[in-house]
Amino acid sequence: MAPMTDDSRFGLARSVTLAGPLRLDGGARLAPVEIAYETYGSLDADGGNAVLICHALTGDQHVASTHPITGKPGWWTRMVGAGKPIDPARHFIICANVLGSCLGSSGPGTIDPATGAPYAMRFPVITIRDMVRAQAILLDHLGVGTLAAAVGGSMGGMQVLQWAATYPDRLRSAVAIASTARHSAQNIAFHEVGRQAIMADPKWAGGDYYAAGDPPAAGLAVARMAAHITYLSEAGLTEKFGRRLQARDAKSFGFDADFQIESYLRHQGISFVDRFDANSYLYITRAMDYFDLAEEHGGLLAGAFQGAKRTRFCLVSFDTDWLYPTAESRAIVHALNAAGAPVSFVELSSPFGHDAFLLDVPELNRVVDGFLRAGEDR
Amino acid sequence: MSALRPDLAIIADHVAPASRVLDVGCGDGELMDVLRARGCDARGIEIDPANVSLAVGRGLSVVQGDADTDLVNYPDNTFDYAILSQTLQTARAPDKVLAELMRIGRRAFVSFPNFAYWRVRLSLAWGGRMPVTAALPVSWYATQNIHQLTIDDFRAFVKERGITVEHAWFLTGSRRRGDAAANLRAEHAVFLLRR
Numbered sequence: 427m428a429p430m431t432d433d434s435r436f437g438l439a440r441s442v443t444l445a446g447p448l449r450l451d452g453g454a455r456l457a458p459v460e461i462a463y464e465t466y467g468s469l470d471a472d473g474g475n476a477v478l479i480c481h482a483l484t485g486d487q488h489v490a491s492t493h494p495i496t497g498k499p500g501w502w503t504r505m506v507g508a509g510k511p512i513d514p515a516r517h518f519i520i521c522a523n524v525l526g527s528c529l530g531s532s533g534p535g536t537i538d539p540a541t542g543a544p545y546a547m548r549f550p551v552i553t554i555r556d557m558v559r560a561q562a563i564l565l566d567h568l569g570v571g572t573l574a575a576a577v578g579g580s581m582g583g584m585q586v587l588q589w590a591a592t593y594p595d596r597l598r599s600a601v602a603i604a605s606t607a608r609h610s611a612q613n614i615a616f617h618e619v620g621r622q623a624i625m626a627d628p629k630w631a632g633g634d635y636y637a638a639g640d641p642p643a644a645g646l647a648v649a650r651m652a653a654h655i656t657y658l659s660e661a662g663l664t665e666k667f668g669r670r671l672q673a674r675d676a677k678s679f680g681f682d683a684d685f686q687i688e689s690y691l692r693h694q695g696i697s698f699v700d701r702f703d704a705n706s707y708l709y710i711t712r713a714m715d716y717f718d719l720a721e722e723h724g725g726l727l728a729g730a731f732q733g734a735k736r737t738r739f740c741l742v743s744f745d746t747d748w749l750y751p752t753a754e755s756r757a758i759v760h761a762l763n764a765a766g767a768p769v770s771f772v773e774l775s776s777p778f779g780h781d782a783f784l785l786d787v788p789e790l791n792r793v794v795d796g797f798l799r800a801g802e803d804r
Numbered sequence: 805m806s807a808l809r810p811d812l813a814i815i816a817d818h819v820a821p822a823s824r825v826l827d828v829g830c831g832d833g834e835l836m837d838v839l840r841a842r843g844c845d846a847r848g849i850e851i852d853p854a855n856v857s858l859a860v861g862r863g864l865s866v867v868q869g870d871a872d873t874d875l876v877n878y879p880d881n882t883f884d885y886a887i888l889s890q891t892l893q894t895a896r897a898p899d900k901v902l903a904e905l906m907r908i909g910r911r912a913f914v915s916f917p918n919f920a921y922w923r924v925r926l927s928l929a930w931g932g933r934m935p936v937t938a939a940l941p942v943s944w945y946a947t948q949n950i951h952q953l954t955i956d957d958f959r960a961f962v963k964e965r966g967i968t969v970e971h972a973w974f975l976t977g978s979r980r981r982g983d984a985a986a987n988l989r990a991e992h993a994v995f996l997l998r999r
Binding site: 738740756759760763764766768769770771772773774775789792793795796797799800801 | 845847853856857859860861862863864865866867868869874877878879882
């Protein structure tokens with residue numbers, strides 16, 4: 427194989443337009459399909475060292491490279507990089523922006539070739555499986571047949587599980603962290619709050635706000651603030667903020683951000699709108715709400731994994747994650763046992779709630795590293 | 805690598821190569837590691853997350869879980885051997901755990917400390933105190949061993965359930981004992997059972 431550097435398909439900040447059409451679960455066909463992605467490391471001659479990293483709701487393809495808008499380091503540099511469990515010296519690492527998102531992959535902000543205007547709410551509703559189908563055609567484009575591993579947290583974990591259900595023969599190992607096999611009523615409820623906040627913003631304008639250049643930032647910020655609370659834990663919030671006041675000695679008896687937690691959430695909301703599209707938030711949260719791997723198998727989750735007996739699984743949950751609590755991971759473990767697939771599972775202790783998978787948890791790195799290395803003794 | 809605990813060494817020596825094995829209460833996976841080297845497909849269940857991390861970190865398929873509640877999730881006859889080493893006496897419902905073990909595995913290895921060992925008897929009979937020995941090192945208030953049993957108890961227990969004892973090994977420390985008066989002379993025991 428020619429050195430990767432000569433091949434324009436490989437490297438940072440890549441994108442490809444695939445003719446399609448991509449058949450979507452909702453019945454629509456999408457064409458063309460744009461996918462923005464990055465690769466790190468180089469593909470072995472036998473193509474056996476490819477690792478797909480699946481990002482969470484508001485993540486992106488910049489897993490270990492500087493984000494073009496925020497200028498911050500990649501979102502998972504704790505897991506991906508030299509000497510890390512996923513290492514470009516050993517692995518050919520692929521991370522793609524999911525379908526429906528807003529950092530270069532086809533989504534509501536993309537120009538609809540039929541009209542010459544952004545799709546906005548005319549973009550077809552997508553599912554987690556549609557995202558995975560798009561990733562599979564990207565792998566075809568890159569010449570990757572079988573993945574050594576698919577790895578992801580939260581919505582990324584959903585994609586990993588969907589990979590095992592849809593393309594088990596293309597997946598040797600699967601790592602799903604702080605994730606679930608279906609969205610619960612509570613999960614859907616929180617998402618609905620966020621969507622209603624966006625749609626209640628007059629600037630949302632039925633989704634057609636792109637031309638005016640004035641997006642529904644207030645609605646999106648509120649959606650992010652509400653969601654952000656679900657990513658943390660009460661213990662973590664109490665430890666970090668308590669009831670401490672922000673830059674003042676006494677309560678204002680008004681509605682300024684008196685408390686540190688208020689100003690923190692406002693900051694999270696405001697900084698989010700700079701890098702994320704409100705319509706994408708609607709589409710991606712909807713895709714997560716529709717996610718239920720057991721649904722097509724009469725509610726029996728083991729049925730989804732019948733083809734994946736030869737895929738190795740590693741599941742990790744966190745004891746303070748109340749968004750996708752340990753019971754959700756256990757249900758997956760039980761289904762994998764029933765299906766006869768080799769599975770490892772551990773509940774790690776962390777005060778950081780759901781967000782722990784993005785933070786410095788040395789135990790998580792040790793588990794993922796050991797699991798991946800064991801799968802490389804082939 | 806340190807030598808395997810004596811009961812584990814016996815189990816490791818008597819598991820057929822390339823078997824499918826479930827180690828219930830597998831700790832950090834030392835027995836699984838040996839079995840894997842012999843070509844076995846070894847899976848584990850372990851309650852302590854630190855041990856699970858260690859085992860997964862060495863590449864073993866270990867699931868954090870509780871023998872008392874989680875064995876029901878495994879289908880019948882999934883394994884050639886189910887292993888329960890030094891765990892039966894810690895179960896809330898040892899009878900149910902054993903039933904699950906015999907359902908999941910075609911054979912089962914069970915090892916446990918013998919409460920009828922003479923030193924234990926002496927400690928209770930003469931000292932009037934709950935025994936603290938090498939095999940039972942923790943004081944009564946802190947021990948995880950909530951269902952103490954003897955070798956004779958176990959024999960009667962499996963007989964009542966129609967389970968066949970295929971083999972039994974008796975140990976004091978790491979020294980093997982004969983069958984004679986094992987209930988008095990052995991500190992711990994390993995049984996190989998089948999339905």
